[in-house]
Amino acid sequence: MIVTIDGVAASGKSSVSSGVAQALGVPYVSSGLLYRAVTLLGLNAGADLADAATLLPLLSGVRLEPLASGNRVWNAGADLTADLHSTRVDAGVSTVAAIPQIRQWVDDQLRALPAPLVAEGRDMGTNVFPYAQHKFYLTASPRVRAERRAKERPEDIPAIEAALTERDRQDTTQSAPAPDARVIDTGPLTLQGVIDTILEHLR
């Protein structure tokens, strides 16, 4: 069984996927972490984030560890995970995610994983796992998402909201919900409420 949970930035995809995956006793995979890892390695190498030819050779040692409690990304034995949610990675990741060769590299990593799993990102239900049995798409207003993310970033809420809205705009191409996805507005719900809503649909 494959469950896909797509949605806009900071809509709750990772937290919800982790909760659903733990309830089901299966792993979840965060595709955004792979795009973030490419961005971090590119920034650290001083690379042009729009240049696939420079970025791809940096990725040979990158591996996603899809634990249900929280994914980790490794590069040749070094754990990158703690550095993947910085403001500078946030600012560069949409440029990296627009490169077709990088999208292909991420898709190959994900499709190599054995089912059952919960996969979260932007295009899990449309492109990577179009045959998934259960598809969900999370939304919330920009302000609600910025208020949530403000607990995880040093910037104030208006600055975070502006950055989220800009990233939504840059990510529009790959962010359309699958026609067969169930759309959930997480704004009025608690985290557990979203997890329970999905689990009810799966039963």
Ligand SMILES: Nc1ncnc2c1ncn2[C@@H]1O[C@H](COP(=O)(O)OP(=O)(O)O)[C@@H](O)[C@H]1O
């Ligand atoms: N329904 C919700 N109500 C309140 N907080 C939530 C809800 N969903 C997610 N959060 C919180 O919002 C933050 C962003 O969630 P996260 O899972 O990182 O989103 P995404 O993976 O879409 O970026 C986290 O701190 C999470 O605990």
Ligand SMILES: Nc1ccn([C@H]2C[C@H](O)[C@@H](COP(=O)(O)OP(=O)(O)O)O2)c(=O)n1
């Ligand atoms: N399947 C995916 C997952 C993420 N991305 C891109 C788009 C996002 O700007 C970045 C980071 O995504 P991630 O889900 O980690 O983070 P946010 O919830 O957007 O803060 O990666 C994508 O293009 N396709």
